[in-house]
Amino acid sequence: MARFGHRGMLFWTGLFAVTWALSTWSFQLYKALDARWIIRFPAQYELPLDDRISDFLDWLVESANFYLFTFKDLTRAIAATIEWPYQVLRDLLIEGFQRGLGDQAVQIAPPLSWIAVIVTAMAIGHYARDWRLAALVGACFAYLAVFGQWQSAMITLASVLIAVPIGAAGGLALGIAAYRAPWFERLLRPVLDLMQTVPVFAYLVPILILFGFGPVAALVATVIYAMPPMVRVTTVALRGVPPEVIEAGRMAGCTRSQMMWKVLVPSAVPTLMVGVNQVIMLTLNMVIIASMIGAGGLGFDVLASLRKLDIGGGIEAGLAIVVMAIALDRASQAFARRGVRHPPTGNVLQRHPWAGTVVLVIGGTLILGRIVPAVQTYPEALTITTGPFWSDAMEWINVNFFDAFEAAKTVVLTWVLLPVKQFFGGIPWGWGIVATGLMAWRVGGWRLGLLAALLTAFIAASGLWAKAMVTVYLCGVSVVIATLVGIPLGILAAERPRAGRVILGLMDTLQTLPSFVYLIPVVMLFRVGDFSAMIAVILYALAPAVRYAAHGIGDVPEPLLEAGRMAGCTRAQLLWRIKLPLATPQLLLGLNQTIMLALSMLVITALVGTRDLGQEVYIALTKANAGQGIVAGLGVAFIAIIADRIVNALAEGQRKRLGLA
Amino acid sequence: MTKPVILDCRNVWKLYGPHADGFLGANPAPDPEALREAGLIGAVRDVSVQIHQGEIFVIMGLSGSGKSTLVRCLSRLVEPTAGQIRFEGKDLLAASESELIEIRRKKMGMVFQQFALLPHLTVLENTAFPLEVQGVGRAAREARAREVIELVGLGGREGYYPRELSGGQQQRVGIARSLAVEPELWFLDEPFSALDPLIRREMQDEFLRLQNILHKTIVFITHDFDEAIRLADRIAVMKDGAIEQVATPEELVLRPATEYVAEFTRHVGRAKVIRAASLAAPLTGDSFAGDLPHDAVVESFAAQVEAADLPHRVIRDGEAIGQVDRRAVIDVLVGRR
Numbered sequence: 001m002a003r004f005g006h007r008g009m010l011f012w013t014g015l016f017a018v019t020w021a022l023s024t025w026s027f028q029l030y031k032a033l034d035a036r037w038i039i040r041f042p043a044q045y046e047l048p049l050d051d052r053i054s055d056f057l058d059w060l061v062e063s064a065n066f067y068l069f070t071f072k073d074l075t076r077a078i079a080a081t082i083e084w085p086y087q088v089l090r091d092l093l094i095e096g097f098q099r100g101l102g103d104q105a106v107q108i109a110p111p112l113s114w115i116a117v118i119v120t121a122m123a124i125g126h127y128a129r130d131w132r133l134a135a136l137v138g139a140c141f142a143y144l145a146v147f148g149q150w151q152s153a154m155i156t157l158a159s160v161l162i163a164v165p166i167g168a169a170g171g172l173a174l175g176i177a178a179y180r181a182p183w184f185e186r187l188l189r190p191v192l193d194l195m196q197t198v199p200v201f202a203y204l205v206p207i208l209i210l211f212g213f214g215p216v217a218a219l220v221a222t223v224i225y226a227m228p229p230m231v232r233v234t235t236v237a238l239r240g241v242p243p244e245v246i247e248a249g250r251m252a253g254c255t256r257s258q259m260m261w262k263v264l265v266p267s268a269v270p271t272l273m274v275g276v277n278q279v280i281m282l283t284l285n286m287v288i289i290a291s292m293i294g295a296g297g298l299g300f301d302v303l304a305s306l307r308k309l310d311i312g313g314g315i316e317a318g319l320a321i322v323v324m325a326i327a328l329d330r331a332s333q334a335f336a337r338r339g340v341r342h343p344p345t346g347n348v349l350q351r352h353p354w355a356g357t358v359v360l361v362i363g364g365t366l367i368l369g370r371i372v373p374a375v376q377t378y379p380e381a382l383t384i385t386t387g388p389f390w391s392d393a394m395e396w397i398n399v400n401f402f403d404a405f406e407a408a409k410t411v412v413l414t415w416v417l418l419p420v421k422q423f424f425g426g427i428p429w430g431w432g433i434v435a436t437g438l439m440a441w442r443v444g445g446w447r448l449g450l451l452a453a454l455l456t457a458f459i460a461a462s463g464l465w466a467k468a469m470v471t472v473y474l475c476g477v478s479v480v481i482a483t484l485v486g487i488p489l490g491i492l493a494a495e496r497p498r499a500g501r502v503i504l505g506l507m508d509t510l511q512t513l514p515s516f517v518y519l520i521p522v523v524m525l526f527r528v529g530d531f532s533a534m535i536a537v538i539l540y541a542l543a544p545a546v547r548y549a550a551h552g553i554g555d556v557p558e559p560l561l562e563a564g565r566m567a568g569c570t571r572a573q574l575l576w577r578i579k580l581p582l583a584t585p586q587l588l589l590g591l592n593q594t595i596m597l598a599l600s601m602l603v604i605t606a607l608v609g610t611r612d613l614g615q616e617v618y619i620a621l622t623k624a625n626a627g628q629g630i631v632a633g634l635g636v637a638f639i640a641i642i643a644d645r646i647v648n649a650l651a652e653g654q655r656k657r658l659g660l661a
Numbered sequence: 662m663t664k665p666v667i668l669d670c671r672n673v674w675k676l677y678g679p680h681a682d683g684f685l686g687a688n689p690a691p692d693p694e695a696l697r698e699a700g701l702i703g704a705v706r707d708v709s710v711q712i713h714q715g716e717i718f719v720i721m722g723l724s725g726s727g728k729s730t731l732v733r734c735l736s737r738l739v740e741p742t743a744g745q746i747r748f749e750g751k752d753l754l755a756a757s758e759s760e761l762i763e764i765r766r767k768k769m770g771m772v773f774q775q776f777a778l779l780p781h782l783t784v785l786e787n788t789a790f791p792l793e794v795q796g797v798g799r800a801a802r803e804a805r806a807r808e809v810i811e812l813v814g815l816g817g818r819e820g821y822y823p824r825e826l827s828g829g830q831q832q833r834v835g836i837a838r839s840l841a842v843e844p845e846l847w848f849l850d851e852p853f854s855a856l857d858p859l860i861r862r863e864m865q866d867e868f869l870r871l872q873n874i875l876h877k878t879i880v881f882i883t884h885d886f887d888e889a890i891r892l893a894d895r896i897a898v899m900k901d902g903a904i905e906q907v908a909t910p911e912e913l914v915l916r917p918a919t920e921y922v923a924e925f926t927r928h929v930g931r932a933k934v935i936r937a938a939s940l941a942a943p944l945t946g947d948s949f950a951g952d953l954p955h956d957a958v959v960e961s962f963a964a965q966v967e968a969a970d971l972p973h974r975v976i977r978d979g980e981a982i983g984q985v986d987r988r989a990v991i992d993v994l995v996g997r998r
Contacts, residue, residue: 244777247738251839251848252791253766262794266781342820 011442019435023426038428046463050627057209057626079216086162086215093117093154113365114145114378116358117154121327123354128334140327148383149320155297156324159290160283163219167226167279172272174227175234176260185235192228197596197640199603200225200289201617202633205626208293218295226282233275237268273336280332281512284325288516289604292621298324302516306607311394311524312387318517319386325512394524409531417477417530424473429460432469436642444649451645455638464635470612471639474530474605475598478537482594486542487587490549491575504550507543515540515601523608533605541598548590552583582658588651595643599636613639667846667878668712668735673744675705675730675902685743693901704730705741706902712846717872717879721889722899728882729850731899735880736769736848737761748846766795770839771848774855776831778823778838784810785819788837795842802841809837812874814867829860836871847877854884865891886925890914890934898922910934931993932960940993941975941983949974953985959993966990 022029030038060071091097096110112120118141125137144153178185204221211217241264249263265272291299298321305314344351369376398405427435436456441449459468493500518536526532556579564578580587606614613636620629674685678701688695696703704727712718722728733739735746737753746753748764756764770791778787785806786793792802810819813833823831832852839847852868853861865888872879883889889896890910897907898921906918914934917923938955950969953962955977962985966973972986991997 242775242777244773244775245779247733248771248773248777248779248838250738251736251765251769251771252794253762253764254794255762258794262790263779267779269781342822 015435015438019427019431020423022428022431023423026426026428029428038430041429041460041463041465043463045461047458047461049462050625050631052627053630054625054627057206061209075210078220079211082162082166082216082219086158086219089158089161090155093158094151110366110369110376111154112362113369113376114150116362116365118142118145119361120358121331123358125331125334127354128331128338133330133334137327137331140323143323144320145378146382146384147316147320148380148385149298149301149317150378152296152298152301152317153320153324156287156295156299156321159215159219159222159287159295159297160280160328163222163226163283163286164276164280166219167223167283168230168276170223171227171230171275171279172234174231175238176265178231178235179238188231192231193641194634194637195224195228197599197637197644198630198633199600199614199617199636200286201603201606201614201621202629202636204289204293204621205624205629208624209626214294215296217293218290221293222283222286222290222295225286226279229278229282230275233271233278234268237271237275238264240271241267270336273332277329277332277336280328281325284321284328285514285516287321288514299516302520306520306523310387310391312389312391314520315390316385316387318520322513322517325514326509329512397525405525409526412534413531417473417534420477421470421473421530424469424476425466427469429465432465433457433460440642440646440649443646443653448645448649452642455642459635459638462631462635464613464616464632467611467613467616467632468635468639470610471599471602471614471636474533474537474610474612475595475602475639478534478541478598478602479591479594481534482538482541482598483545483591485538486545486590486594487549489542490546490551490590491553493546493550494553495575500550503546507546510539511543515604518601519604519608528609530610532608533602533610536605536608537598537601540601541594544593544597545590548586548593549583552586552590553579555586556582585651585655585658588647588654592644592647592651595647596640599640599643603636664713664715666711667714667749668710668880669745669747670711670735671709671745673705673708673731673734673746674703674742675727675734675739676742677702677704681742703727703902705734708744708899708902708904710897710904710907712878712880714878715876716894717881717892719881719883719889719893719896720899721883721886721896723884726899727902728884728899730902732848732850732880732882736765736771766791767842768845769848770842770844770846772832772835772839772850772852774851776823776828776835776855778831778834780823782822783819784815784821784823784826784834784837787823787834788841790838791842806837806841809840810834812840812871813837827860828856829864832856832864833867836868840871840875845878847879849879849881851882851884853888861888868892886929890929898925911936911939915939930960931996932963933958935959935993937962937975937985938977938982940985940989942985942989944974944981944984946972949984952976952981955982959990963990963994 026039030036063070065071066074092112094111097108098105099108118138121141122134122138125134144150174188178188200221203224207217207221207224211220245263245267246259249259254263287295287297287299288302289299291297291303298317301317302314302321305311305317344353348356365376373379433453433456437449437453440452459465489503493503518539519532522532522536522539526535553575560578560582561574564574569577602610602612603614603617606612606618609615613632616632617629617636620626620632676684676696678699681701684691684699684701690707691699691703693703693706706727708731710718720728720731730739734741734744737746737756741754744754749768753761753764779790782790785803788810789797789802789806792805797805807816807819810816813836815830815833815837818826818830823834826834832855835852849868853864856864869892881889881892890913893910895907895909896913898905898913900921906913906922908916908918911934913922914926914929914931917926935958936955937953937957937959940959941955948971950971950973951965952974953966953976955975962973966985967987967990969987972984974981975983975985
């Protein structure tokens with residue numbers, strides 16, 4: 001605690017006291033001085049950025065011309081190249097291949113039968129790891145058939161199968177370019193930062209304007225959302241190739257392209273597969289959001305049910321997404337860990353047992369399906385609908401526990417949420433800029449202070465101050481609670497291996513759930529409002545706090561613990577005196593991740609009625625106002641960037657002090 | 662040395678830090694003080710060495726002495742800041758990227774400390790890799806790879822992946838790979854440092870056996886002085902980026918040029934280094950217990966001389982150049998000389 005010595009303590013209490021005083025009396029101050037600008041940014045100085053962006057987009061679509069082709073031609077070309085393979089996949093999985101148009105259409109071949117798809121999925125699972133994975137993947141896909149989600153699930157699968165290769169290949173290409181050319185990386189890094197922090201809703205509007213409503217627009221949005229981690233993973237993976245391996249390649253006389261494709265990329269494959277896994281998970285995460293601009297499938301089912309308040313339908317479709325996410329996640333993780341194996345020997349069938357089986361099953365079901373329809377399409381009579389069950393269960397909970405939930409909600413609202421909301425809401429924008437700048441300066445030097453102050457000033461000057469403060473308050477409360485719950489859980493996981501397996505396994509599963517899914521039960525139980533938003537955000541953002549805490553505590557070097565034990569530390573002393581102080585950099589990294597996840601979830605909770613920047617973005621989406629959406633989205637991104645830089649500076653300082661840097 | 666010079670390296674510098682190139686232009690021969698003031702690190706300072714055909718030239722130094730950087734300058738994996746390097750009479754530093762690729766494909770091989778095998782390739786594919794990038798057909802390159810794998814004693818393990826091999830076996834693959842193209846100049850960068858002592862010794866024997874068959878020109882890097890004197894024809898001792906002394910192991914022990922080299926050689930088992938010729942005293946009588954070759958190390962004849970009452974003759978080119986008696990051998994063994 002040396003950092004917060006006497007003077008440090010004075011600085012932080014002083015800052016808080018001034019902020020609190022200004023927050024409490026800002027309204028009186030404005031009345032007394034008759035200066036309305038104190039609490040509201042003067043309208044005539046507001047930046048007209050949103051209008052400019054909207055005008056620019058209009059210009060792009062209406063009249064932009066690159067001599068040989070117009071901008072519209074470009075977007076159409078992109079749309080066509082995505083549309084074509086997507087349609088082929090849809091034919092393959094859902095509609096079947098047809099000749100002719102409209103009424104004259106004749107089906108040449110039916111889509112793949114449900115049995116064929118399940119067998120293919122199992123084959124991939126077995127190839128990636130073993131029979132257990134094959135069984136898991138097969139069970140997941142069988143679930144989709146039995147519970148009547150097959151059609152929607154195949155639509156979703158088709159868009160995943162298009163978005164993932166584009167995202168992975170594009171990310172790999174950009175990552176390689178960044179690895180080769182340092183200037184390109186310097187250019188790319190801030191763009192990636194923004195792409196990962198600007199909420200998805202913000203760029204849905206421009207995509208909608210450029211590509212029109214439909215699956216292509218949804219795919220474009222999905223790829224933009226899912227690609228950045230692949231770029232980062234690629235550069236990290238290539239940098240992680242041992243220098244001696246690169247030198248060995250050079251001494252063997254590799255040309256530049258031989259070096260890339262025969263040495264660097266193959267050596268980096270295990271790490272690259274982690275990136276592909278990320279792309280898959282983010283793609284699934286986007287499934288529901290993308291259905292707002294025209295992706296069909298499970299996402300659309302969830303969204304439609306939420307809008308109709310059809311509890312059962314929403315949970316059913318949501319569960320189907322979860323099941324699919326689990327199957328794809330486990331399979332792609334298994335690929336990442338697979339490594340090279342010795343190829344089997346023998347004849348063609350012995351060498352490719354799974355490919356052979358898959359071809360046989362596809363052919364077999366194709367022929368058999370003509371005679372027995374149940375082979376082609378899972379019979380409707382045998383599907384199980386769980387919708388009513390979920391609706392009844394929710395109703396039962398609400399009837400029996402309504403009072404308890406209501407009481408808990410009221411207590412938290414009155415004693416936590418409202419006071420904090422008042423505190424943040426009262427801060428005058430001018431002081432907000434100064435205070436943010438001072439905080440950042442204190443932890444990270446004057447450059448960081450200046451950056452933080454400028455970014456805050458942008459938010460104020462865009463006329464978004466009040467909504468931004470709602471975002472900060474909701475995010476702040478959720479992060480504090482998530483940390484208070486998450487760190488003890490993480491410590492427990494590190495200290496007791498058996499509990500740890502359960503806790504970390506649970507966190508793994510929580511992280512595979514698409515963010516949207518969290519909203520469903522929360523809305524059912526607590527209806528709309530800040531409290532529901534907070535619960536959803538906490539659930540979504542809990543995982544990194546737990547994981548980093550478990551990691552940080554578990555990674556404390558054994559000799560230090562032995563030294564502690566020999567000095568006669570009790571278990572508690574060992575934890576408080578040795579493990580926790582040494583784990584602080586990791587804990588701070590966890591905090592950083594928690595904040596980032598909280599902010600991204602917060603935007604989605606706009607759907608359950610928060611009045612923050614997320615709502616601003618969402619309104620812009622419904623009005624198709626690109627400028628408004630982007631500016632509000634930048635606001636969220638800037639809050640994320642300020643928080644990220646400050647927490648990172650704290651972690652860095654802590655690492656230096658512990659001599660770990 | 663009468664053998665021709667293969668690699669001729671003159672006044673090579675490698676500086677790290679801001680504006681390293683311009684600095685040497687302004688100060689052609691800076692001392693360590695000047696470098697420190699300019700914020701530069703002199704990884705290699707004014708190194709000149711000539712490496713002759715067929716010799717094992719060992720570069721010896723502690724970690725941070727610049728030996729790894731020097732060997733990378735010699736292979737141009739690292740671009741020297743200044744100096745001249747001629748390989749087979751041609752200016753290596755003037756070679757274009759494509760010429761350099763050609764030289765490395767045909768004439769150089771290198772073995773690395775951490776083996777640097779490609780994890781996704783089998784032993785056979787790793788060994789054949791330098792041939793593959795040259796565009797040699799599969800049958801030809803695999804036949805050649807099998808030959809070298811056999812040579813390094815890994816026959817039967819062609820289908821293994823690196824992770825399935827022990828450290829010593831992995832380094833055998835590294836050696837096989839570097840030999841696949843039949844290089845004229847063979848760099849070994851601390852090839853045995855990552856192995857445990859027993860395996861290290863075994864690999865040194867293996868290396869000497871290979872060199873007896875192949876007669877390559879070798880630049881061998883090590884931080885282990887015992888390894889250096891075991892393997893080297895000549896040793897260059899490096900400290901802080903500069904060469905302290907280049908000499909045969911025996912000369913280093915008998916006539917260290919600097920205090921630093923003397924410190925290093927003080928605790929070396931001298932019987933392993935000193936040869937009969939250095940001990941030879943003028944002939945005094947006519948009767949001898951036997952003859953010794955002039956280049957035998959003391960260790961190899963100590964017991965024999967000590968057991969005999971008469972001195973032994975030292976023979977060079979069929980002529981007796983002197984004698985060695987019990988006393989002289991004991992002097993070496995107890996460290997009196």
